[in-house]
Amino acid sequence: MLxxxxxxxxxxxxLLSLSIYPLIYSVTIxxxxxxxxxxxxxxxxxxxxASDNFFLTAMAHTFVYTIAALTCEFLxxxxxxLLLNKQIRGRGLFRASLLVPMMLPTVVVGVVWRLMxxxxxxxxxxxxxxxxxxxxxxTWTASPRLAMxxxxxxxxxxxxxxxFLVLLAGLQAIPQGPYEAALIDGSSRWQTFRHVTLPxxxxxxxxxxxxxxxxxxxxxxxxxxxxxxxPGFATETISLYIYRTAFRFFDFGYAAAMSFVLLALxxxxxxxxxxxxxxxxxx
Amino acid sequence: MNHKDTKSTKSDKQGSLSVLRVFVVNxxxxxxxxxxxxxxxxxxxxxxxxxxxxxxxxxxxxxPWFVFTPTLEHYYDAFVTRAFGQYLITSAIVAVTSxxxxxxxxxxxxxxxxxxxLPWSLNRRxxxxxxxxxxxxxxxxxxxxxxxxxxxxxxxxxASLIIVYTAFNLPFVIWMMRGFFADLPRDLEExxxxxxxxxxxxLVRVVLxxxxxxxxxxxxxxxxxxxxxxxxxxxxxxxxxxxxxxxxIAGRVTQYEIKWGVMSAAASVAIVPIxxxxxxxxxxxxxxxxxxxxxx
Numbered sequence: 001m002l003x004x005x006x007x008x009x010x011x012x013x014x015l016l017s018l019s020i021y022p023l024i025y026s027v028t029i030x031x032x033x034x035x036x037x038x039x040x041x042x043x044x045x046x047x048x049x050a051s052d053n054f055f056l057t058a059m060a061h062t063f064v065y066t067i068a069a070l071t072c073e074f075l076x077x078x079x080x081x082l083l084l085n086k087q088i089r090g091r092g093l094f095r096a097s098l099l100v101p102m103m104l105p106t107v108v109v110g111v112v113w114r115l116m117x118x119x120x121x122x123x124x125x126x127x128x129x130x131x132x133x134x135x136x137x138x139t140w141t142a143s144p145r146l147a148m149x150x151x152x153x154x155x156x157x158x159x160x161x162x163x164f165l166v167l168l169a170g171l172q173a174i175p176q177g178p179y180e181a182a183l184i185d186g187s188s189r190w191q192t193f194r195h196v197t198l199p200x201x202x203x204x205x206x207x208x209x210x211x212x213x214x215x216x217x218x219x220x221x222x223x224x225x226x227x228x229x230x231p232g233f234a235t236e237t238i239s240l241y242i243y244r245t246a247f248r249f250f251d252f253g254y255a256a257a258m259s260f261v262l263l264a265l266x267x268x269x270x271x272x273x274x275x276x277x278x279x280x281x282x283x
Numbered sequence: 284m285n286h287k288d289t290k291s292t293k294s295d296k297q298g299s300l301s302v303l304r305v306f307v308v309n310x311x312x313x314x315x316x317x318x319x320x321x322x323x324x325x326x327x328x329x330x331x332x333x334x335x336x337x338x339x340x341x342x343x344x345x346x347p348w349f350v351f352t353p354t355l356e357h358y359y360d361a362f363v364t365r366a367f368g369q370y371l372i373t374s375a376i377v378a379v380t381s382x383x384x385x386x387x388x389x390x391x392x393x394x395x396x397x398x399x400x401l402p403w404s405l406n407r408r409x410x411x412x413x414x415x416x417x418x419x420x421x422x423x424x425x426x427x428x429x430x431x432x433x434x435x436x437x438x439x440x441x442a443s444l445i446i447v448y449t450a451f452n453l454p455f456v457i458w459m460m461r462g463f464f465a466d467l468p469r470d471l472e473e474x475x476x477x478x479x480x481x482x483x484x485x486l487v488r489v490v491l492x493x494x495x496x497x498x499x500x501x502x503x504x505x506x507x508x509x510x511x512x513x514x515x516x517x518x519x520x521x522x523x524x525x526x527x528x529x530x531x532i533a534g535r536v537t538q539y540e541i542k543w544g545v546m547s548a549a550a551s552v553a554i555v556p557i558x559x560x561x562x563x564x565x566x567x568x569x570x571x572x573x574x575x576x577x578x579x
Contacts, residue, residue, distance in 0.1 A: 004399040011392035018450035019416040022427035105511035107529035126346035169569040218420035259423040
């Protein structure tokens, strides 16, 4: 009985001290107030949240970003997976090339798209100009109207390949039997897709949506590089606002309080997904 | 005779029709796939060209996609004149060391979780708890980790990043390796145990060689994750001596006067090891990216 303990103990020690202890630390600083009379305890940091417009706007941005990017990535990824779920010439090349964006460091993705979207010498406006389109108002990440659209498009560019890859693996794991049955029944292509492919693909769909939702809700890197949350605060999501609060204003207590809201949000949403997943497995 | 002729032309017609149909369907596929391919790769290619262009060509209009005079001055500027060479070394040291630590600690835990029957269904509970620590948004732990590292005076050191990345990669290693161990038949170890090997001996001599491909794939994933990581590195390292390549690049992006060539050169170098690993990892990509949830 000693051996398993010896094997697991180091991992538990690392996780307790570097994942769990930081959370406890975070709870204490979020509840502490430094006043002239010393340290007092209160829920003030949490009470502030409800009336903080920056916080509410950042939450709204996070939801818009998550829902828009998730929808686009899912539909495009599913489409690509269906297109490549056939033995066609050059399939390996397509698959490998489509995966490039998702392997890149997010910082590099930020650099790539700053170069593409730059209003003066970027490839996008340069190409549009060649086609005779007036690009004066197309300032992308510098425009309050287009900045959110731009950062969403960049996320779709980077992560559609991931959705594609997981769904393709899911499609290829589906046995041929149900398809042969559908063929004998004389089902149309749409009926086959609707009643055979989609239900059998459901576990893969739920897993990929879960993983993407978690990543989208906490998005930080690309937006930090592309816009730093700007122009103004037009693309400031919750992680960026927490970062600004902690490392620009050094209000660690308030940043900790906000991070618990984000943690609660991601926990609840992942619990819902997992409930769906288990319901599927039970059937 | 006559009858036979009509029959053969009919089947020829059907044959050519179905060939035509396959042609249209396949080219319809290509007509959709080629733009997707272009869309995925063109931006990266554009960055590579910027890193090789003189400043005149960088700002030229219309943008030169293919025809320009290549130069390596930005690479020289970034890695010799500026400190990017040092960031690169830091990134490599941090990624390799943290991956090594996470692999050793994680593989042991994974083996125990996969093979020993723990009381109170701890196998399942511990595994799920370990997975849940990985689900914390990075910014949630970044704030307290910054304060903790400040308290123990480890800010702006490579050690702080090695420690944090080890913990960050640990749940991933445990979940991946647990899956690889579970895929192995138990008989092999049991035979070794019967032959008088100790548990540890069976693990080292029999089990580890069998999971070596999985171990290698897991290691490469950890290297990629550590190499790409940005938020913890940004928060914990702000000096030239300690910052990683992503933080170094980001620091140049958010300055007012941006050296586009230098930045692109550094970013282009940063993607080289990643692409090499990704090619090797193709087979394990789905499994790794879904934490073992989908065994592609």
